[in-house]
Amino acid sequence: YLWAMDQQRKFRLLARKDGDDYRVLSRNARGYTSGRWYVLRVVLRGSAITVYVDGEKDLAVTDASFAKGTLALYSWGRTGAKFRNVMWPPAE
Numbered sequence: 001y002l003w004a005m006d007q008q009r010k011f012r013l014l015a016r017k018d019g020d021d022y023r024v025l026s027r028n029a030r031g032y033t034s035g036r037w038y039v040l041r042v043v044l045r046g047s048a049i050t051v052y053v054d055g056e057k058d059l060a061v062t063d064a065s066f067a068k069g070t071l072a073l074y075s076w077g078r079t080g081a082k083f084r085n086v087m088w089p090p091a092e
Contacts, residue, residue: 001025001066003042003051003059005032014051014059016066025049025061037084 075081
């Protein structure tokens, strides 16, 4: 799964990536401000995926395509992007 923000085109999206194929599962018309830190929280409960940005619900979908997999942090086109205080707490 891929969650992305795009400043130029003013959107955030949640997509499913399978090999070279991407399928957008949810999208909104929010962008972001360069140079600002964001708190991102992704909650996985069964097949439900909910993304919160700065405590506000950003996107939510249900998709059971992947029962397990890998996790990666990635920034494309923003050489100044940084990640800090990354945590993977156990399920509640």
